[in-house]
Amino acid sequence: MDRIRIRGGNALNGTIPISGAKNAALPLMIATLLTDDQVTLENVPHLADVEQLIRILGNHGVDYTVAGKRAGQNAATGRTIHFSARTIVDTVAPYELVSKMRASFWVIGPLLARMGRAKVSLPGGCAIGTRPVDLFIDGLRALGATIEIDAGYANAEAKDGLVGTRFVFPKVSVGATHVLMMAATLAKGETILENAAREPEVVDLANCLKSMGAKIEGAGTPTIRIEGVAQLSGTRHSVLPDRIETGTYAMAVAMTGGNVLLTNTDAHLLDNALGALRQAGAEIEAVEGGLRVSRNGGGIHPVDVMTDPYPGFPTDLQAQFMGLMTRAEGVSHITETIFENRFMHVQELARLGARISLSGQTAKVEGVPVLKGAPVMATDLRASVSLVIAGLVAEGETEVNRVYHLDRGFERLEEKLTGCGADITRIAG
């Protein structure tokens, strides 16, 4: 298993190109199941999750080809991949595949809409929480599907097709919004989704679906209206920049000090998190095609944050912000409201000398003047990168184990940080 070794103490200076968003690329790839035409996705990040989803889609009959890079494109601008779901060969998503990647459960929406049936393994829990799917099931039933849960599978059928409906989400869910929006594009009549997720990745998916011929209004607001169409066609769409990767590197710069230009991204995708970073003492300037983050002198101020659905502070940046707060000059409180078990980084940050105590869903972080390098273990994707952020300022050597978590969501992390002066290497093992 690969490990990452960091020798802390270097400020970050330079340019980091931001990749396409994992959390946009995955639903966009799943949407290719909705049409027998070719869908081309640009700016697709090279991540373990993307490779895994390619295998999962392949099981349903989706072919893909990775296009050559256009002149002037460098590796950082992402890959262009052509997907073709001309024939769906299998509407079963088996446990062995779904259990490897939670988002693969989302195939249930397009398969049901296009084929009238789907048998998809329940995703089960994961390290950060239980990850239930009741909202998906209730929403698809409202669209006219019959769904039985049996032996760990959701057996869904809509023999005569799905039918438009009004569905009010009792709780904001990004995944269920993706799935119901995809399913409704091919339903008969109008669907109104109320209390829908407003995340930029929902808007990105809606934009792609619209360019495939779907009729969707209101994505990015709590009310999404979808007028079903008989079929969708192919398109070409570029994956949204990764706001979580953007925020992660911005937090790394706030931690180490220095001055870094983040390119191929958009500051407005993460206004809330950048607001918290400014309060913490970082200077952030939105520039054409990206943002500049710096912290030159001055300490890190303690800032309280609470995670919330978009436009709130993202749960996917909670661990990184906690990493930063371990070195703040004072006490901060970080409250996690989305996942019940997303504090596994606390124990590992403590190994580096952080002082954090937990009370229910709130972590109290007492900033310390010095962190000291130690071996630590990545427990999930965002937790592992919070350890990297802490390692960048820890005295001596920090070794992050179980790097496969990082590879799910951060493209060429060591290369991007090394390019800005960090002393970080991957040790193959």
Ligand SMILES: CC(=O)N[C@H]1[C@@H](OP(=O)(O)OP(=O)(O)OC[C@H]2O[C@@H](n3ccc(=O)[nH]c3=O)[C@H](O)[C@@H]2O)O[C@H](CO)[C@@H](O)[C@@H]1O
């Ligand atoms: C609102 C929110 O911040 N969602 C995050 C969630 O999206 P993801 O789509 O994975 O999860 P959801 O948005 O669906 O989950 C939001 C909340 O709803 C609950 N839930 C969800 C589905 C369901 O059927 N029943 C149910 O109770 C979940 O347990 C959770 O507490 O994790 C992703 C990966 O970390 C993040 O990128 C998303 O920002």
Ligand SMILES: C=C(OP(=O)(O)O)C(=O)O
């Ligand atoms: C936890 C994440 O991914 P997933 O929902 O796929 O587990 C994440 O993107 O931070």
